[in-house]
Amino acid sequence: MIKEISRDDIEQCVKVIRDSFGTVANEFGFTEENAPRFTAFATTYERLYWQLTCEHRPMYGYFEGNRIVGYYSLLLQDNQECELNNLCVLPEYRHNKLGQKLLENAFVNAGKMNCKRIKIGIVEENQVLRKWYENHGFLHIGIEKFDFFPFTCGYMVKEL
Numbered sequence: 001m002i003k004e005i006s007r008d009d010i011e012q013c014v015k016v017i018r019d020s021f022g023t024v025a026n027e028f029g030f031t032e033e034n035a036p037r038f039t040a041f042a043t044t045y046e047r048l049y050w051q052l053t054c055e056h057r058p059m060y061g062y063f064e065g066n067r068i069v070g071y072y073s074l075l076l077q078d079n080q081e082c083e084l085n086n087l088c089v090l091p092e093y094r095h096n097k098l099g100q101k102l103l104e105n106a107f108v109n110a111g112k113m114n115c116k117r118i119k120i121g122i123v124e125e126n127q128v129l130r131k132w133y134e135n136h137g138f139l140h141i142g143i144e145k146f147d148f149f150p151f152t153c154g155y156m157v158k159e160l
Helices: 007-028 045-053 098-112 127-135
Strands: 002-004 059-064 067-076 081-089 117-123 139-145 152-159
Touching: 002 098, 007 045, 007 059, 007 067, 007 081, 045 059, 059 098, 067 098, 081 098, 098 117, 117 127, 127 139, 127 152
Parallel strands: 081 117
Antiparallel strands: 002 059, 059 067, 067 081, 117 152, 139 152
C-alpha cells in the first residue's frame, strides 16, 4: 500500500533510500570518497526532515505492513513541473512491479498538484534505468557533467 510519509517515517525512509541507491553505487563503483553527493551517501535524516517540513515536499512510501520498502518524493516547481526524486525500491522487493506502482502513483499525485509535466534526473550510464523510464513514457532531454560526480547526469521528462 502506498501512503504519504509522516515525520515518524523519515528514519525508515533514509534507510530505504540509502540501501536502494547503494546497489547503484556498488554497480557503478561510486564511493563516499568519489561521489559524496550521490544519493546513497548524501541522504540523511536532517535532509529529509527539512524537505518534508520546510519545503513541504510530498513524500510517499510503499508499505508492507509497517515496513517501508519503496519511496519517492515530488518537488513542485514554478512552471507547472514536478521533479520526481529518489524513486526507489529495496533490492529484495524489486521485480514485483512496486517501482511501477510508485511511478504511477507519482503521476497521479503530480496531477493533483496541477503539474503538466514530471522531470527526473538519473545516472546516465545506467542504461537499464533509462530504458525503464522510457518504457513508462519519459523522453530523454539532455545530459550534464558535474565535477563532483564520477558519472553523467541524464535528464528525462514526461508530459502528464
